[in-house]
Amino acid sequence: MFRSSIDTLEQFKEILLQLPAGSYAQPCCVLSNSSIGQHTRHIIELYQCLLKGYPEADVSYDRRERNPRIEQEMDFAIECIGWIQTNLERPNKNVRVTYELCGKETCLESNYFREVLYNLEHTIHHHALIKVGIQHFTNIEIPESFGVAPSTLQYRQVCAQ
Numbered sequence: 001m002f003r004s005s006i007d008t009l010e011q012f013k014e015i016l017l018q019l020p021a022g023s024y025a026q027p028c029c030v031l032s033n034s035s036i037g038q039h040t041r042h043i044i045e046l047y048q049c050l051l052k053g054y055p056e057a058d059v060s061y062d063r064r065e066r067n068p069r070i071e072q073e074m075d076f077a078i079e080c081i082g083w084i085q086t087n088l089e090r091p092n093k094n095v096r097v098t099y100e101l102c103g104k105e106t107c108l109e110s111n112y113f114r115e116v117l118y119n120l121e122h123t124i125h126h127h128a129l130i131k132v133g134i135q136h137f138t139n140i141e142i143p144e145s146f147g148v149a150p151s152t153l154q155y156r157q158v159c160a161q
Contacts, residue, residue, distance in 0.1 A: 001113060001116055001117055001120070002088055002089045002116065004120060004150065005088055005116060005119065005120045005123075006085045006088060006089075008120060008123055008124065008127075009081050009084060009085050009123070010085065011143065011145075011146060012040075012043075012081065012123075012127065012146075013078050013081050013082070015134070015140075015142060015143075015146060016036075016040070016074055016077070016078060017078070018138075018140045019036070019074065019134065019137075019138065019140075020137065020138055023036065023134075023137040023138065024036050024037045024040075024074040024077075025037040025071060025072045025074075026137070028133045028136055028137065029136075030132050030133065030136045031129060031132065031133045031136075035071060035133070036130050036133045036134065036137075037070070037071035037072060037074065037077065038071045039126045039129055039130050039133070040070065040071065040074075040077050040126075040130070041066070041067065041068075041070035041071040041077070042126060043122070043123050043126050044070055044077060044080045044081060044084065045064040045065060045066065045067070045070070046061050046064070046119055046122060047084045047088070047119050047123075048064070048065070048080070048084070049061050049063065049064055050112075050115050050116070050119060051084065051087055051088070053095065054090060054093075054095070054112060057093060057094060057095045057096060058095065058096050058098065059095050059096070059097045059098070059110075059115060060097070060098040060099065061097070061099060062098075062099050062100050088116065090112060091112070092111055092112050092113045093111065093112050094109060094110070094111050095109075095110050095111060095112055095115060096108070096109060096110070097109075097110045097115065121149070124147060124148070124149050125147075127146055127147035128147030128148070129147070130147065131146055131147040
């Protein structure tokens with residue numbers, strides 16, 4: 001799970017480094033006028049929430065920082081991704097996940113490993129959206145696996161045999 005998360009983030013960094021200047025923070029009509037940078041920030045900040053909440057075992061994805069630097073400065077975003085990769089592997093423990101739904105705060109019991117897996121799946125989902133944005137702006141070749149769940153890749157492999 002950690003290896004998959006770290007590798008997925010590494011692939012993401014490599015793809016971001018190929019983007020033409022200006023495309024990272026540019027609004028994109030096929031992404032409802034959000035940018036690749038905004039989707040990147042969202043991915044990063046959910047991981048940051050998990051890592052920040054780990055010591056007290058209290059995680060809230062709703063209380064993200066929403067740091068505009070991450071969505072505007074690709075180099076800073078890549079630095080943040082590197083920090084996540086370096087700090088992600090930790091022992092499992094129970095955590096409380098707090099979120100707001102219909103104006104009411106709700107808590108769920110979870111554990112660190114489950115939340116790492118949630119973040120991985122969430123990242124892959126946003127990578128699929130980012131892939132659409134990248135293809136809108138550029139002709140760079142993106143790996144077929146980018147933005148595709150590992151289970152889908154395995155299923156496709158079985159079907160091809």
